[in-house]
Amino acid sequence: MAQSGAVDIAEDLLAWYDVARRDLPWRAPPGQRADPYHVWLSEMMLQQTTVKAVAPYYRAFLARWPRIEDMARAPVEDVLAAWAGLGYYARARNMHKTARIVADELGGRFPRTAGELVKLPGIGPYTAAAIAAIAFDEPATVVDGNVERVVARLFAVRERLPGAKPKLRSLAETLTPRHRPGDFAQAMMDLGATICTPRTPACSRCPLRADCQGLAEGVAATLPLRAPKAERPQRRGAAFVARRPDDHVLLRRRPEKGLLGGMMEPPTTEWRTETRSETALLGEAPVAADWRRVLAPVTHTFTHFHLMLDVYTADVPADTPAPDACRWVAAGDLPEEALPSVMRKVLAAASESLVARG
DNA sequence: AAAGCGTGGAG
DNA sequence: TCTCCAAGCTT
Numbered sequence: 001m002a003q004s005g006a007v008d009i010a011e012d013l014l015a016w017y018d019v020a021r022r023d024l025p026w027r028a029p030p031g032q033r034a035d036p037y038h039v040w041l042s043e044m045m046l047q048q049t050t051v052k053a054v055a056p057y058y059r060a061f062l063a064r065w066p067r068i069e070d071m072a073r074a075p076v077e078d079v080l081a082a083w084a085g086l087g088y089y090a091r092a093r094n095m096h097k098t099a100r101i102v103a104d105e106l107g108g109r110f111p112r113t114a115g116e117l118v119k120l121p122g123i124g125p126y127t128a129a130a131i132a133a134i135a136f137d138e139p140a141t142v143v144d145g146n147v148e149r150v151v152a153r154l155f156a157v158r159e160r161l162p163g164a165k166p167k168l169r170s171l172a173e174t175l176t177p178r179h180r181p182g183d184f185a186q187a188m189m190d191l192g193a194t195i196c197t198p199r200t201p202a203c204s205r206c207p208l209r210a211d212c213q214g215l216a217e218g219v220a221a222t223l224p225l226r227a228p229k230a231e232r233p234q235r236r237g238a239a240f241v242a243r244r245p246d247d248h249v250l251l252r253r254r255p256e257k258g259l260l261g262g263m264m265e266p267p268t269t270e271w272r273t274e275t276r277s278e279t280a281l282l283g284e285a286p287v288a289a290d291w292r293r294v295l296a297p298v299t300h301t302f303t304h305f306h307l308m309l310d311v312y313t314a315d316v317p318a319d320t321p322a323p324d325a326c327r328w329v330a331a332g333d334l335p336e337e338a339l340p341s342v343m344r345k346v347l348a349a350a351s352e353s354l355v356a357r358g
Numbered sequence: 359a360a361a362g363c364g365t366g367g368a369g
Numbered sequence: 370t371c372t373c374c375a376a377g378c379t380t
Contacts, residue, residue: 042376043376045376046375046376046377047375047376047377047378048363048364048365048374048375048376048377048378049364049365049366049375049376049377050365050366050367050374050375050376051375051376052366052367052375053365053366053367053375054375054376085364085365085366086364086365087363087364087365087366088363088364088365088377088378089363089364090362090363090378090379091363091377091378094378094379121378121379122377122378122379123378124377124378124379125377125378126376126377126378127376127377127378130376142376144375144376144377145374145375145376145377146375146376147376162360185376186376189376192376193375193376198373198374198375199368199369199373200369229372229373230361258362258363259362259363259364260363260364261363300364300365301364301365302362302363302364302365303362303363303364303365304361304362304363340364340365341364341365341366342364342365
């Protein structure tokens with residue numbers, strides 16, 4: 001194998017990027033520097049989230065809040081509602097905090113270095129480096145899952161993640177060029193997303209195949225090695241969909257911190273590992289009513305547990321007061337609410353059952 | 359520093 | 370159906 005230096009590898013990758021780069025909504029045309037607001041917004045959304053899932057949200061956010069001052073002015077509830085369905089909702093809360101800091105305290109301008117960017121809410125080492133490199137041309141080393149995979153294969157690193165992170169980072173640093181660092185970062189991610197994929201990588205089409213130690217040793221597709229994951233426990237609970245005669249349903253705002261923080265839901269019981277009796281579940285209903293259980297429970301899988309929710313529905317009087325942290329919402333306004341996917345499943349199950357009952 | 363934190367698509 | 374996992378951050 002002709003052993004190329006780091007500079008050659010970076011040059012080969014950039015040459016490939018110039019002809020193979022993906023056209024993504026947040027990318028500036030070739031040769032132009034991207035708008036920091038656009039880069040930041042896209043990077044916040046892209047944390048642990050696929051390009052395909054992000055694209056429509058990115059367009060919607062930019063159309064609704066064209067400048068960071070616009071987002072800063074919006075109530076956080078609006079941002080959460082627009083974010084609903086993307087997951088990891090702390091990202092949206094942190095993003096909004098950063099919007100206000102940048103708009104109100106920094107004159108609408110993002111810090112230009114990774115070292116300053118990382119101090120802002122929701123911006124960690126990866127996002128800070130990505131913004132600094134892409135928007136401000138700082139030769140920061142951008143290390144995400146793609147980069148870890150590409151580097152692990154390129155240098156045949158057999159140490160397991162997450163222990164191997166420091167080694168992978170330092171190897172990535174040796175590759176980062178002072179010229180076009182933003183394009184280099186995006187090239188690494190494009191390579192990881194389209195060629196050096198987690199399963200069945202297309203090594204025959206890889207611009208770095210001549211320098212890939214993992215390929216030479218026949219282990220590329222198996223890297224990087226990962227620690228086995230903990231199994232997900234099952235949790236159970238009930239959700240209560242109360243409906244008024246004027247077609248309003250009762251929603252509750254979840255606590256600011258923790259799972260689905262700040263998001264709306266039809267009131268639910270606690271979610272516990274053990275199964276509880278219907279009587280016990282109904283004891284946590286938000287209002288007294290003739291609750292009827294929907295036939296099929298809603299199931300949903302979160303990052304660290306499976307959830308099964310029994311769904312109860314009830315028709316309640318028009319003058320039923322909304323309990324603490326709750327409010328009545330017209331059925332027609334539900335699409336605009338900050339309802340996470342699992343809670344949209346609950347509402348769909350309730351509404352199907354109402355239809356089925358006629 | 360290990361664990362908590364979403365979702366939907368691919369295989 | 371089920372597992373894996375995607376441009377990570379926070380505490």
